[in-house]
Amino acid sequence: MLKHNLGYPRIGRQRQLKKVSEQYWAGKITSEKLFRTATELRQKHWEIQQRAGLDLIPCNDFSFYDQVLDMSFLFGVIPERYAPMSALRGLDIDLYFAMARGCQKEGLDLTAMEMTKWFDTNYHYIVPEFTLDQSFSIASTKIFDEFDQAKKTLIKIPKPVLIGPVSYLLLGKEKESGFHRIDLIHKLTPVYIELLKRLKNQGAEWVQFDEPFLVLDLTEKEREAFRYTYQEISKGSQGMRFLLATYFGGLDENITLAANLPVKALHLDLVRAPYQLDAVLKNIPEGRMLSLGVIDGRNIWKNNYAQSIEQIRMAKDVLGEDRLMIAPSCSLLHIPFDLDLETSIHPEIKDHMAFAHQKLREIDELDQIINGNVRLLELNRQSRERTARSTLIHDQVVKQRVANATGQDVRRYSPFATRKKIQQEYFQLPLFPTTTIGSFPQTPEIRQYRARLKNGEWTQQQYNEAIEQATKDTIHRQEEIGLDVLVHGEFERNDMVEYFGEQLKGFLSTQNGWVQSYGSRCVKPPVIYGDVSRPRDMTVRWSRFAQAQTKKLMKGMLTGPVTILQWSFVRNDQPHIITAQQIAWAIRDEVQALERAGIRIIQIDEPAIREGLPLKRKDWDDYLGWAIKAFRIASSGVGDHTQIHTHMCYSEFNDILDHIARMDADVITIETSRSQMKLLEAFAKFRYPNEIGPGVYDIHSPRVPTVEEMFHLLERAMTHLPAKNIWVNPDCGLKTRKWPETTEALKNMVKAAKRAREKWD
Ligand code: GLN
Ligand code: ZN
Numbered sequence: 001m002l003k004h005n006l007g008y009p010r011i012g013r014q015r016q017l018k019k020v021s022e023q024y025w026a027g028k029i030t031s032e033k034l035f036r037t038a039t040e041l042r043q044k045h046w047e048i049q050q051r052a053g054l055d056l057i058p059c060n061d062f063s064f065y066d067q068v069l070d071m072s073f074l075f076g077v078i079p080e081r082y083a084p085m086s087a088l089r090g091l092d093i094d095l096y097f098a099m100a101r102g103c104q105k106e107g108l109d110l111t112a113m114e115m116t117k118w119f120d121t122n123y124h125y126i127v128p129e130f131t132l133d134q135s136f137s138i139a140s141t142k143i144f145d146e147f148d149q150a151k152k153t154l155i156k157i158p159k160p161v162l163i164g165p166v167s168y169l170l171l172g173k174e175k176e177s178g179f180h181r182i183d184l185i186h187k188l189t190p191v192y193i194e195l196l197k198r199l200k201n202q203g204a205e206w207v208q209f210d211e212p213f214l215v216l217d218l219t220e221k222e223r224e225a226f227r228y229t230y231q232e233i234s235k236g237s238q239g240m241r242f243l244l245a246t247y248f249g250g251l252d253e254n255i256t257l258a259a260n261l262p263v264k265a266l267h268l269d270l271v272r273a274p275y276q277l278d279a280v281l282k283n284i285p286e287g288r289m290l291s292l293g294v295i296d297g298r299n300i301w302k303n304n305y306a307q308s309i310e311q312i313r314m315a316k317d318v319l320g321e322d323r324l325m326i327a328p329s330c331s332l333l334h335i336p337f338d339l340d341l342e343t344s345i346h347p348e349i350k351d352h353m354a355f356a357h358q359k360l361r362e363i364d365e366l367d368q369i370i371n372g373n374v375r376l377l378e379l380n381r382q383s384r385e386r387t388a389r390s391t392l393i394h395d396q397v398v399k400q401r402v403a404n405a406t407g408q409d410v411r412r413y414s415p416f417a418t419r420k421k422i423q424q425e426y427f428q429l430p431l432f433p434t435t436t437i438g439s440f441p442q443t444p445e446i447r448q449y450r451a452r453l454k455n456g457e458w459t460q461q462q463y464n465e466a467i468e469q470a471t472k473d474t475i476h477r478q479e480e481i482g483l484d485v486l487v488h489g490e491f492e493r494n495d496m497v498e499y500f501g502e503q504l505k506g507f508l509s510t511q512n513g514w515v516q517s518y519g520s521r522c523v524k525p526p527v528i529y530g531d532v533s534r535p536r537d538m539t540v541r542w543s544r545f546a547q548a549q550t551k552k553l554m555k556g557m558l559t560g561p562v563t564i565l566q567w568s569f570v571r572n573d574q575p576h577i578i579t580a581q582q583i584a585w586a587i588r589d590e591v592q593a594l595e596r597a598g599i600r601i602i603q604i605d606e607p608a609i610r611e612g613l614p615l616k617r618k619d620w621d622d623y624l625g626w627a628i629k630a631f632r633i634a635s636s637g638v639g640d641h642t643q644i645h646t647h648m649c650y651s652e653f654n655d656i657l658d659h660i661a662r663m664d665a666d667v668i669t670i671e672t673s674r675s676q677m678k679l680l681e682a683f684a685k686f687r688y689p690n691e692i693g694p695g696v697y698d699i700h701s702p703r704v705p706t707v708e709e710m711f712h713l714l715e716r717a718m719t720h721l722p723a724k725n726i727w728v729n730p731d732c733g734l735k736t737r738k739w740p741e742t743t744e745a746l747k748n749m750v751k752a753a754k755r756a757r758e759k760w761d
Contacts, residue, residue: 001312001324001370003363004056004291006208006245006267007161007331008045009356010063011516013338017041018520021064025101031093038064042146046153052360053367056206059150059158060143061331064093065100065519068171069113069126071163072099075191076139079129079175081110091139100126100519114173115518119212119248120615121298121334122525122567124518128172130181136191143195147202157205164209164244165192165229166222185225192229193236200240206264208243210331214258215249215269216615223257234262243267243291247330248298249615250276259283267291270311271298271329277311281318290315293329294366295359300335300513300527300569302354303362305380309369316370326363332356336513345508349529352387355513387573393530395506402581410632412640412664416690419640419666426600426641427553431761432714432728432753435485435693437647437669438557438603439493439733440474441742446491467492468545475549477743482750485553485601488546490735496559496605497567501526503538504586507568526568532582534589544597555645556594556602561587561630566608577626584633591644592637603645604635604665610653624659631663645669645693649732654682661688669693671731673705677716684720692721695731696752697745702737704744710752723760728753 011017020037023029042062049057063070072078073096078086085095085108094103102112114127143160150158163171165188169181196207213222234242241264250273251258258266259280266284270277270293277292284290292315294308315324338357342350354362369377387393412419449466452458458466474489493499501507507526514522539558547554561583570579587604594602609631614623635644646665653660660668672679672694680694696713697705710728717726728749734742 001321001326001367002055002289002291003053003367004159004243004325004327005049005054005058005332005360005363006210006247006293006297006327007058007061007333008049009333009335009337009516010041010045010061011514011520011522012041013341013512015514015522017064018522021520025097034064034093038062039149042149043153046150046158048357049360050154050156052357053364054360055156056159056325057150057154057156058161058208059146060160060162061333062146064096066124066126067161068118068128068163068168069096069100070140070142071168072126072128074138074140074143074195075136075188077128077130077134077136077172078139079113080131084108085110117611120612121248122515122517122523123334125171128168129175130169130172130184131174132176132179134184134187136184136188138191138195138198144198144202147199147204151203157203159206159208159243160199160204161208161210162192162195164211165189165233166225167211167213169225170213170222180221182221182225185229189229189232190236192233196233196237196240200237204240206241206243208245208267209263210245210247212245212247214244214246214251214254215273217617218254218257223254226257226261230261230263241265243325245291245330247272247293249273251280252276252616255279255283259288260285263288265289265291265325267293267325267327269293269329271296274311277314281315284319287323289323289325290319291325291327293327295326295328295362296572297328297330297332297359298334299572300339300353300355301572302352302358302380302383303366304384305362305366305369305377308366309377312366312370321370326366328359328363332359334515335359336510336515338512341512342510344511346392348386348390348392349508351383352529353527390530393506393571395531395533398506398531398533398582398585401585402578405581405633410629410636412636412638412644414640416664416666419643420691422640423643423666427643429484429553430757431723432726432756433484434728434750434753435483435555435669436478436487436729436746437731437733438487438490438555438605439735440487440489440491441737441739442491442735443739446470450494467542471542471546472549475546475554478746479550479552481743481746483552483746485555486546486550487555487557488542490557490733492542497564498524498526500538500559500564501528501568503534503536504532504583505535506530506532506582513569523567528565528568528570528579528583530571532579532586534586537593538590540590540593540597543594543599547598553601554599556591556599558587558590558594558602558604558634560604560606560609560646561634562612562627563606563608565630566612577629580626580630581633584630587634588637591634595638595642600641601643601645602638603647603669604631605647606631606663607647607649609648610656613656620656624656628659628662631665635663635665643667647732652679654679657682657686657688661686661690665690667691667693667727669695669727669729671695672717673698673713673731677713677720680717680720688721691725691727693727693729696728696749697730699730699732699734699737702741704741705748707748707751707755710749711755714752714756718756718760723756728756
């Protein structure tokens, strides 16, 4: 069996690439220093993989920013607006970064290319921009240089990684009308062939084409593009071996298509879609090799060897060992580097975990087991048995609670219409009530408070006092601005998920578990390792303090179960639906504690509900079923007089509105300003029954919106919704803004709301 890897994380064990990139952007180091660090990192990562015993090691999986942007750069797909820059200096690293991040210097003002999520991961890629007369050529030498470097470093010949031609086109966008980007396949294919010739001349034997679109629903035209391009490529590059990598799902209805493309090997994600192995084995043509992605490249748990060995044996029986390869399910980009860097994780939990470094070892161990090393299999079995028995992981009380839930637990006491009346009477809010989404500017001072607490300079009490003062100031500012429903500002939170992860039982935080989110931005997702419960109040102290500062209504602020789950590494020994419900019960406890503390409006943020939608439509209902249920468990434990809000930023949910309605939040605040309230058409058509706060201004920009424009947006909202259902608020939290523009913008917003009241009351 060939042991290989699809891609390695590139940011560096100590996030070296992040650090040098940011220094370079700030003009503090030269490009030579940047390149030197990159060269060293690549070298290190190849050596690690070589020591792990891999036969085929990827190259060109390194990137200064993003691998899709690298492809655009490679093929000279440079949008017209960068011409002044490329004319001046050619395709250099500054142009590359300008495309990724925009550029405002030397008289230039170039906007960045769009960035969007890489399938259902938390990684973001730079969207290629295509024009009608798009041309392609080989415009960069990165791939050749890195192949050379890898060849010098490694004993065996490295395997260059490319995004395949169909996926590359589909990842992009047409920047003008009159064509579909997939039609560009005829122009693009010859350039791939030329590229492959050059790689072959350099000595490349294997090339990996990533084609994740093969696990999505494809049109006939897209299928045809696959057949066409791989036919041409195989004709045009005799003697090379191609590995077609599919991941993040099963091939399903594309099995015949994928299995029959003329490549040497096909890679399957057997973690996400173990069921597909059987069907693929039945369909695979003579001579084709199969790469079994049995190690989870998306999560941080040890492999279940018994299960992987069963899959490998099944394939071996049909194909024989010579036609098999083993690998992680996808690139290891999505998991942290090395578990050995973690010194504070309980050994019982750590025993159950594996980061990129450890996953490579697992590939080798699986190979050894196939070759007769039963001891390794036994050790893995024992470790799994310990995990199954661990009292750190398993809490019978929590399990029972989820199991015993009844229909009443997922329903508010009365329907919305009744609740609305009660709440109206109680709150006496004006028409078009104004509020904000929760956070207020996280100034450098606030961040410093946290740093001081962490490094021991401050006691917990000093820290609490400083946060209280910031909260108090913010409440007074909101009173001056004239907002109706106030918030405490979320100054005590570093991050909306991490904050809860640190307080809930069943969660742990890592010290170095960084994963690239985009460019130099890395995130450290919490790890959900065990049954989740809430040992003590999490936010009550701050909300109670905040409410005591004002006569106005104070809104409590929580993160919802689906978002917490979505932005964490989740245990894989039970279905997500169970873990989601456990988190939901913990949040419900907090909601009830807030209610008892006198907080009568409670917001449960669920910005990740939409992005969690599965890649295939057929899986949507299942996901939405448990996601909505989790939200309802979290939100249904309060009386009719307590008003539940929810907030979602990424609001493209025209096609899931019925599910959003089923969440039954009393008020939902959403991002609508950039689309000029267009989204509300769908709410109107659907006759969305509950109250809505359509964002009236974009918080991503420091620009202060005028009273007129916000009033105008409210007028537009009025064409879709009854006045009595409309709230007035910004698109999202104000954490990334500065105070001056925040105050001005909110003052204008309050004026716009007043004007709306005068007109429609
Ligand atoms: N309450 C959060 C905030 O205001 C919501 C953030 C979000 O939607 N991502 O920061
Ligand atoms: Zn938001």
